[in-house]
Amino acid sequence: MLVLTQGDPAGIGPEITQKAWLATRHSGPAFVFLGAPELVQNALPIQIVQTPAQAAEVFAHALPVIPLNLATPAIPGTPDSHNAPSVIESIAQAVGLVQSGQASAVVTNPISKEVVQKTGFAHPGHTSYLAELCGVPGQDVMMLAGPSLRVVPVTVHVALRKAITQLKPALIYKTARTVHRALQRDFALAAPRIAVAGLNPHAGENGLMGTEEHDIIIPALKTLQAEGLHITGPYPPDTLFTPQARARYDVALCMYHDQGLIPLKTLDMAEGVNVTLGLPIIRTSPDHGTAFDIAGRNVAEPTSLLAALRLAATLVENRKNAQ
Ligand SMILES: NC(=O)c1ccc[n+]([C@@H]2O[C@H](COP(=O)([O-])OP(=O)(O)OC[C@H]3O[C@@H](n4cnc5c(N)ncnc54)[C@H](O)[C@@H]3O)[C@@H](O)[C@H]2O)c1
């Protein structure tokens, strides 16, 4: 049984949750919504439950809901930081259900980083918060996975100027080792191929356009290759995402957030999935955000959430088989 968090109640989470249930109620994967019932009951039969086990019994007939309370009524498209505590509580409770063995994985509905930050939330988003909840702070790695491409940014939710200063061999080691292990264990790839993007145009043109490749990336790759990882690069980023290039690797390690997320969301926005690696639990999420600009208009696509639910179920199975 997957547990689906509430996300920001003013976003499209409630809408895509209902659409996802209609699409999976007979075929699965089954999930329980952990959030305010009033967000998902406007067009569907829902059933209040207390546990994921009770949710499994009703899933084909009603959307199961483990209830939370909102501080203020949600207005689609108009986020209210007073409801941030319920957003955060839903994530924490979902992790607890997986840690206690009552649920198999967490799938998160989108949150607004800006809204939760207003309440002093100490994380840029779900990813590092999940690592803290799981007792592995700093071990989290963010992957975006789609039908055409998988990318993992080495630096994530920081200003680009800061991302460049953060780029160090230790960060490349942590990221690459975590990715290698996850592709073997959770994605069932026996010999995963990791391609690494350069930071600079033309991957530095042998030092003419920047020295991060020579000084940081290449030495780190040599260490990882000596450990037996199939990791190559650094490649010129502008040709790393062509169909021909993508056929030669299983994941692209990128130097900063948008170096990977622009091609991923350009190629696979509809079915891209955000996967948190490095955790003792499985967590996926849609590759999009709260979409406040369309919330409440019933035009949101559930495809990425459906892909996230299905990938979570697959990763759970793969991890179980790998044990
Ligand atoms: N995993 C997450 O929780 C997550 C991911 C990305 C962004 N965010 C947050 O979401 C908020 C808004 O971010 P943003 O505007 O950069 O990105 P966004 O993904 O919310 O929206 C970008 C554009 O894509 C459209 N869109 C997004 N999902 C869609 C869907 N399912 N169907 C149809 N159209 C869709 C939106 O209408 C918007 O025009 C920010 O606070 C950001 O921090 C959260």
Ligand SMILES: N[C@H](C(=O)O)[C@H](O)COP(=O)(O)O
């Ligand atoms: N970087 C992701 C994206 O742009 O889609 C997303 O913001 C991740 O956020 P979480 O850490 O809240 O999953």
